[in-house]
Amino acid sequence: MVGSYSPDVFSELLPVYYKRLFPYEPFYRWLSYGPDNTNTFANREMSFTLPGDVYIRYQSFDTIKDFEQEVQKKCPEKIDIGAVYNAKPKHNRMVSCFEVEEKELVFDIDMTDYDKVRTCCSGADICIKCWHLITIATTIIDTALRDDFGFEHRLWVFSGRRGVHCWVCDQTARVLTPNQRAHVAEYLQVLQNEDSNCKTARIPPEKMHPSIRRAVDIIAKDFVEVCVKGQNILGSVTGMKTVLKMLGDDSLRQLTEAAWEALPTDSQTSVDRWNALVAVLDKQQSNLKRWQRYLLEEIMLHFAYPRLDIEVSKGANHLLKSPFCVHPKTGKVCVPFNPLASRKFDPTAVPTLSDLIEEIQKFDAEKVKAGEEMYRKIKDYKKTSMYKGMQIFEEFLRNLEESWKSKKVKEEGMKIIFYLGSQNYNRSNIHAFHNFFFQKWSFRKGVRCRFSLES
């Protein structure tokens, strides 16, 4: 199904994509965050990259129609999504109190950051072998976001070429300060700069944090398949040298080398060597020094723990490429995918612009010719292989919309309890409540709530 795509047709096909395939309506529903947030969409910064690398920041759109028209008119090669401000970015960014109000917490994982630990490709290239590293990364980060931070609304999107983005859309995530974002990102960024043994993972010997333990467990499941076999980490002299160096201890090195040499000539693969290494470490368990307590875990983390570009996550006003953009070079659409099934996601099979447009035409030609007029009403993307990505997006939206409903009920409930329980209120919780109300309601929505309870 993945036909040939050449960047030359990009500018020709892009207008058709924006006309027929870009999912404006769901996109708008997502960025509006429910009927209560009337300005959320209009105050959102978007920026366009136009042909010739013309970059326009601080665009904003009052309505979905405006957005649709502008996109179709300008046909941006790339759309970036920025923060929601306290005023419309297109008019107000010069006023002094122009400030970020909210922004999804985002993560960016890019294959190029894996160059030191992959052997199959390098730079911009990817293949299914190294993509498995991204799969592991997705699983680790997604689990942490869900189990540790309690984030429910995580949208994972293929970035069009060689990476993935994650948009965390929970209310609590959207209002994090830049500092807090940095802290979350650093919590997830386990790897550090290389130490003298070229190892990037260091686990303090006292205790392993449960989140790291979990990451190690996730990696361990696939480590042999993905790294030892797939990346052939012990299949070359340089690979072997690197791992030996990481052992950081001469006696261990000698033992391991001896074990490798003792392997029969017909079983000298990366996997054989890995097993031999594990056996050596196992046997030496009681002789290991304190700092070597987690050596095996550290090696696995080094090769497979997610490489995050945390600068992207830190800033609340940082821009990130929107889902459903098309990558100019590959022609691939930035489609959402399911992190739980990320193993099944194959980036090389993501439909290109040419594929999609061919698919619509084929569909139209067949059905419409057959006189089945009703098919005309079918949304165009449903006729194409974008369908699957859209289903995932719709499901994400459904969950998000569910949460608005239940949140409303909760807030109403709180109000009632507050009034009912007024005989045992004291000044300070009025204060707290007042603060809560003032921030959440008055400032955000421009509604003034007066309290007469104080008197």
Add this chain to the structure above:
Amino acid sequence: MQLYRVPPDFEVSYTEFETSTAERLSILQTIDEVNSKGLKGDEWRKAVIEELKKQDMRGFCKQLTATSCGSAEADFAQRRRDHMSHFVLRLAFCDTEEKRRWFIAREVDLFKLRWMYLRVTEKAEFMKINKLAYDTVSHEEKIELSGYSDIVSPSIEYYKVPFASVSELVRARKVFLKKGYAFITNEDIVSVILTSYRMNLSRSLTFASHKIHLLDEDDRIFMVLKGAGRTRRSVDYEIVPGAEGIDIKNIDTLCEMSFPPCMQKIHHRLRTEHHLKHSARRQYALFLKGIGVAMEDTIAFWRQEFGKKMNPDKFDKEHGYLIRHTYGAAGKRFNYRPMDCLKVISQSVSPGECHGCPFRHDNQQVLKKMLQQNGLSVIGVQEVLDSAKNNHYQVACGKYFQLKHDSDSTVITHPNLYFDMSRDILKGKMPKKEEPGGKIFI
């Protein structure tokens, strides 16, 4: 000690207003200065207190360290001053983002400092008074969790707080997280308090910044506020009469060895281009005057350089005047003081101009090259670049000084002080590395 939730509501005399504000400001500045030494924990606390004592802030120190309350009256007065000065400085620091950030960070430091002096019972009391009640973790829950985490131990009391309120602990992976809640111990609760304190402060400051214009009516208050809103002490450089002069013939050597980067840059420009634009001429002339180059020497030296490109008469007319003016020998005969770093840094610099502070106005490549040329190691270069990148220009300059002279850490506040310190070290008047607890050069 308090979280300053309620504004002061008492009458004060103007003097009290002014002095308490000045006092708090210098406490915060002192903390800032000590911070640049990069100390942690107890060392940091000791260094701060030491500095404060040196500046005769005994009232404040005593209140901190007092084990029993002194006379109730003195104590009360001190609290009043504390309360009031906090709110006054809020106003003084509310108008720009940069100032707000500085003020919040220093107030948080101050809180930390005080917290370090509280006893366990006092801490508990504090939390009770401030209604800081958090969910505790039940025994069953602890047992359950300790199963898969050796971070949680059943014998310790834990609080459950939203992770965002202890994000610093989260970052360091010092806490156990579950579904958005962090499990923290009694000791760590201070970071929770600080986070909410920080947020409240930040909100109030933003609010104040929108209202500050209402205060314009009272000139006296306005003046105090204007004077107070400075994150660093401004430094006056007095020219000591009779200080040993500088021989202009040595100027190139002096430049390489003892000029701060801002002046080095101008000097090099003058030598290579034989010309300087206005702002650079001014910045440089004042500096030369400050280090003790005689007026005639400056004129002669500049004439020689400028003269390569322009007619000497024209030079005398156009630039000679400026120099004489700068030296207080022409025009208003005002004795101008050399610019301090704040002033140098706050100038605006257009492309092609060479005045200003390299740490602020040069891009990283240019800066890097300059640092390398001055013989800094790769690590040194990176360290300095990092500080500059984080907008700590004077800290960057201090590091640069430290590396170049192999001296103790310092922050540079004045180009001429830079020069003097450098001369002192090179002439062996000052020990290269100071004993611990020695003075810092401010």
